Amino acid sequence: MTDLAFSKDAMKEYEWMLTRYPNKEAALLPTLRIAEREFENLDPAAMKYVADLMGLSPAKVLGVVTFYTHYRREGTGTYHLQVCSTLSCALRGSEDVCAHLSAKLGVGLGETTDDGLFTLSKVECLASCDTAPMLQCNDDYHEGLTLEDVDHLIDRLREEAKAGGAA
Amino acid sequence: MSDSGAGMVSWVLNGDPVESPAGMTILEAAKAHGAELPHFCYHPGLSIAGNCRICLVETNRSPKPAISCSERISDGLEVQTHSEKAVEAREGVMEFQLINHPLDCPVCDKAGECTLQDYSFDHGPDESRFVEKKNIRHTKDLGPTIKIWGNRCIVCTRCIRFCDEISGTGELCVVARGDRSVVDVFPGIPIDNPLAGNVVDICPVGALISKDFMFQSRVWNNEHTETVCGGCARGCNVTVETNEGFVKRLMPRENTDVNDWWMCDFGRYGWRYAHDDRRVSVPRRGAEAVETELEAHRDLGELVRGAWGGSKKVAIVVDPFLTCEEAHLVGRVAAGTGATVGGWLPPSGDELTFPGKFKISGEKCPNRRGVEAVLGQEVFGSQAKAVESMLNSGGVDLVIVFAGFPNADCPDALASAVGKATARVAFTLFDGAWSEAADLVLPSASVFEKEGTYVNEDGRLQRVRSKDRPGDAQLAQPGLHSASISSPWVTSELVALQRALVHVGDAERSLSAAGVFRQLADSNEHFKGQSHRGIPATGVPLGGLAPAGVGEGSES
Numbered sequence: 001m002t003d004l005a006f007s008k009d010a011m012k013e014y015e016w017m018l019t020r021y022p023n024k025e026a027a028l029l030p031t032l033r034i035a036e037r038e039f040e041n042l043d044p045a046a047m048k049y050v051a052d053l054m055g056l057s058p059a060k061v062l063g064v065v066t067f068y069t070h071y072r073r074e075g076t077g078t079y080h081l082q083v084c085s086t087l088s089c090a091l092r093g094s095e096d097v098c099a100h101l102s103a104k105l106g107v108g109l110g111e112t113t114d115d116g117l118f119t120l121s122k123v124e125c126l127a128s129c130d131t132a133p134m135l136q137c138n139d140d141y142h143e144g145l146t147l148e149d150v151d152h153l154i155d156r157l158r159e160e161a162k163a164g165g166a167a
Numbered sequence: 168m169s170d171s172g173a174g175m176v177s178w179v180l181n182g183d184p185v186e187s188p189a190g191m192t193i194l195e196a197a198k199a200h201g202a203e204l205p206h207f208c209y210h211p212g213l214s215i216a217g218n219c220r221i222c223l224v225e226t227n228r229s230p231k232p233a234i235s236c237s238e239r240i241s242d243g244l245e246v247q248t249h250s251e252k253a254v255e256a257r258e259g260v261m262e263f264q265l266i267n268h269p270l271d272c273p274v275c276d277k278a279g280e281c282t283l284q285d286y287s288f289d290h291g292p293d294e295s296r297f298v299e300k301k302n303i304r305h306t307k308d309l310g311p312t313i314k315i316w317g318n319r320c321i322v323c324t325r326c327i328r329f330c331d332e333i334s335g336t337g338e339l340c341v342v343a344r345g346d347r348s349v350v351d352v353f354p355g356i357p358i359d360n361p362l363a364g365n366v367v368d369i370c371p372v373g374a375l376i377s378k379d380f381m382f383q384s385r386v387w388n389n390e391h392t393e394t395v396c397g398g399c400a401r402g403c404n405v406t407v408e409t410n411e412g413f414v415k416r417l418m419p420r421e422n423t424d425v426n427d428w429w430m431c432d433f434g435r436y437g438w439r440y441a442h443d444d445r446r447v448s449v450p451r452r453g454a455e456a457v458e459t460e461l462e463a464h465r466d467l468g469e470l471v472r473g474a475w476g477g478s479k480k481v482a483i484v485v486d487p488f489l490t491c492e493e494a495h496l497v498g499r500v501a502a503g504t505g506a507t508v509g510g511w512l513p514p515s516g517d518e519l520t521f522p523g524k525f526k527i528s529g530e531k532c533p534n535r536r537g538v539e540a541v542l543g544q545e546v547f548g549s550q551a552k553a554v555e556s557m558l559n560s561g562g563v564d565l566v567i568v569f570a571g572f573p574n575a576d577c578p579d580a581l582a583s584a585v586g587k588a589t590a591r592v593a594f595t596l597f598d599g600a601w602s603e604a605a606d607l608v609l610p611s612a613s614v615f616e617k618e619g620t621y622v623n624e625d626g627r628l629q630r631v632r633s634k635d636r637p638g639d640a641q642l643a644q645p646g647l648h649s650a651s652i653s654s655p656w657v658t659s660e661l662v663a664l665q666r667a668l669v670h671v672g673d674a675e676r677s678l679s680a681a682g683v684f685r686q687l688a689d690s691n692e693h694f695k696g697q698s699h700r701g702i703p704a705t706g707v708p709l710g711g712l713a714p715a716g717v718g719e720g721s722e723s
Contacts, residue, residue: 057340057353058353059337059340059353062342062351062353062354067342067344124345
């Protein structure tokens with residue numbers, strides 16, 4: 001995996017990104033976004049590539065990637081279901097949503113289903129308190145959830161995957 | 168408020184008006200005035216992080232308690248370190264620190280020197296109110312010498328800042344966040360740098376553990392000897408910790424003139440040779456063990472007496488592991504016998520300087536400059552050449568060789584020349600060509616068994632102390648050598664040489680290292696005015712010796 005490299009377009013975007021920040025290190029978050037897009041997920045090889053590209057220690061990149069929940073890490077399923085569990089959502093039943101998903105998918109928190117389709121995790125506030133409880137699936141918000149909504153969502157995603165339209 | 172001197176700030180500490188230099192943090196200034204504040208993340212040698220919050224104090228500047236390690240003093244500042252509010256704030260922090268802590272002190276190597284324990288005693292609650300499940304974090308190897316118990320980690324980031332700022336290697340980071348965060352390395356890039364061991368020292372809790380010391384000893388059982396490291400010419404100040412005579416570990420001692428708060432792993436883990444089974448621990452004539460050391464020392468005295476007065480051709484080969492005191496005694500033997508003295512050095516290594524300014528010397532011996540100051544600047548240079556050619560040309564009646572090398576890795580040009588003398592005496596740590604050819608072999612003391620002084624590459628005179636108690640009182644126990652080979656009770660060259668001088672009649676009695684040093688100070692201009700008792704804990708620059716890097720004193 002040593003031959004990882006940004007595409008020409010990605011490199012261009014990265015260089016433009018650098019011009020928008022006071023120093024290289026500050027551009028790490030958007031660069032990781034580019035890497036995520038380029039390499040599908042941020043596995044150690046991808047993190048190492050970004051570290052070398054930006055002149056940072058690989059450990060620093062690892063620290064940043066693992067600090068946030070929203071980067072796609074190695075082994076994440078096609079659909080990353082992030083259930084908000086902070087105050088508003090917790091009061092409105094996010095625990096039930098988590099438990100329901102966990103039972104339905106047969107995985108615990110932070111785990112991925114055997115078919116590699118779903119990863120379930122519980123995350124901190126996703127800034128959608130007015131529509132609690134909610135979850136984020138990849139880049140989409142699903143708000144004002146009931147357990148039926150959750151069932152529908154999973155069914156729809158399974159069909160979507162079967163049809164080969166996974167995001 | 169009184170007049171402030173230039174750059175001084177007037178402030179109030181616990182109701183007392185005090186003055187401190189501007190720019191100091193509350194924590195540092197309060198410490199200077201005798202009020203020590205608890206701290207986990209603050210370390211004087213590292214940048215300020217201000218993340219542990221255990222150093223909170225009450226001030227008149229804000230309704231919230233202030234982080235004393237990062238907030239600087241200013242005129243009119245009033246600080247309360249032990250007001251109800253300050254203590255309550257710190258107790259709150261302590262309770263949070265202990266929420267996920269496993270409280271496994273009985274099996275933790277840090278117990279006894281753990282700041283979490285100390286502050287828990289000072290500020291912690293009697294019992295936990297936490298009834299929920301504790302978080303579990305990883306326990307694993309971070310590198311060849313270091314292991315982490317993640318559950319104990321309080322994420323102060325001292326170790327990470329050390330790797331970023333001092334060693335400049337940046338192997339460590341905090342992974343995850345919140346109560347799941349813990350120190351880790353990047354997959355496949357372990358912490359493996361020459362200064363790695365320091366992260367264990369500065370870990371305020373038992374999270375980072377040295378595999379070398381793991382489960383070896385409870386720290387409160389260790390005896391502490393403040394000495395200097397013999398690994399290189401840097402002369403890092405260290406504390407040797409022993410248990411029943413066995414070295415358990417070496418810890419750096421703060422000395423901002425030499426090693427700051429650090430030491431390298433080469434020195435830290437380089438003590439095992441002292442307990443090596445192959446060490447020469449019993450004196451012998453040829454291959455035959457001599458019953459007592461006293462008898463062997465009499466043999467030495469007899470040989471020296473035979474050559475006294477310059478009637479014979481005598482050569483002495485010294486090593487740079489000898490203390491200044493031992494070198495002085497060698498000088499006396501040389502003066503009495505008219506001997507030519509030369510020295511040999513171990514092969515040099517790489518000199519390393521780290522971003523944090525810490526330096527490892529390429530000269531892998533502790534006292535070249537001290538021996539030169541006593542026996543002449545050319546002792547390892549032209550004098551060594553003279554001794555070598557003298558031995559090679561034959562006709563040398565007596566040669567005395569000192570080979571205190573921690574391994575048998577030393578220049579062999581001289582070693583093979585030694586065999587050409589008629590009578591051969593070797594002081595040695597390990598057997599080599601020089602001792603195999605010797606008529607009389609005497610054990611050398613290692614750096615950990617010597618009493619005296621060393622001079623580092625900067626010309627700084629520092630005290631070396633023996634781990635063996637009662638140090639110089641070995642003098643009072645003639646002939647004693649331990650039955651255990653792996654922990655030999657070695658009578659040092661200091662004692663052997665003095666016994667020889669007494670035998671010859673050149674000395675009335677044997678003296679302690681301090682006594683020999685007094686003779687040296689009286690007779691040598693470099694050491695004039697110095698005494699063992701007068702040497703500060705951090706050493707003293709020696710008169711008339713140029714600082715490091717000038718390169719005077721040739722290396723052979």
